[in-house]
Amino acid sequence: MKTHFISIFYKQKKYQFILSIFVILLICSNSITYSQNNEHYVLKTLVIDPGHGGKDDGAPGKHSKEKDIALAISLKLGKIVEENFPEVNLIYTRKTDVFVPLDERADIANKNKANLFISIHINSNKNTEAYGTETYVMGLHVTNSNLEVAKKENSAILYEEDYSSKYEGFDPNSSESYIIFTFLQNTYLEQSMNYASFIQDQFETRALRKNRGVKQAGFLVLWKTTMPSVLVEAGFLSNPNEEKFLMSEDGQDYIASAIFRAFKEYKRVIEEKSQFSSKIDSIKFNNENKNDIPSNTITNNNISFKVQLSSSKNPIELDSPFFKGISPIEELKINDIYKYTCGSFSTYNEIIEFKKQIEEKFPDSFIIAVDKEGYQIPLNEALKIVNN
């Protein structure tokens, strides 16, 4: 038992080190990906990643294979994107029935400086009654069923000869391996979440699919992408009705067009927001003693990092039990959305330490950055400013 714990501890340390190097690389690569602050942001490059392929069939249906349906939907999606946005640089990780390792898929997106990565998959479950769509973003799973989906998708690496060294000893079927995602700092979580929620909305309203929600889990294919990225599970091949739908031309058209509509909406929103910077309209605290409140303005670089707990279309009372006793809570009203944060630090290291205390109560919380002008700015932009 003890040695088991020590080995986990050792692995944690090792992964912490690997991840810190990764974070540094990420910051460096972001400075290349993003242009100057005053330039208008344009979504230029989209990568569509049809799951599995070649020797990897993915989930088996009774009459179909996941790899074929994922490819069919991906090609349909790409076609609609090309027709509507010929200026978008569209890249596929595969266009035919070939095997592509998971790390190569992320590499393709990173090398091409993609602005968005969409990985398309079809789910399966022992329970043949299960049906509906889910969209995942990179993160630590909160439920076992999310972990099971990640295990199933990550098992694709077992087809790669040198997977053990390539993925730093990661065993897709061991729950223990997923501990590395505890330390993940997902710079693009908010954007990825936004796009994922647009997709789920479209699945529900346009394609009339059951909405199983936006979820988080540790997917290797999303792990090292340096842009907003999502993994779509467009239905269950294990459900006879859904398999029939997903095999049909109409069904595939509906799914592709829903993902496209979400893409169109996402593109519009981020381009309008101009590099995601958003003016904060009002700020409210729930602590009368202002001395207790870390200042937004008295910092060297005038950037403050905060932990966002939640956001809502309607205001939440700052002393509500919803915040699980965390105080002070700060409310930022941005574009008619109320964002609830806690903590305010001038360095990234401090906020990472602080966030660890918050994670127990809010596992989905994430770090945001606010500048001295009262704008929420992209985290990668803030890190650039702080590191200069």
Ligand SMILES: [Zn+2]
């Ligand atoms: Zn899959």
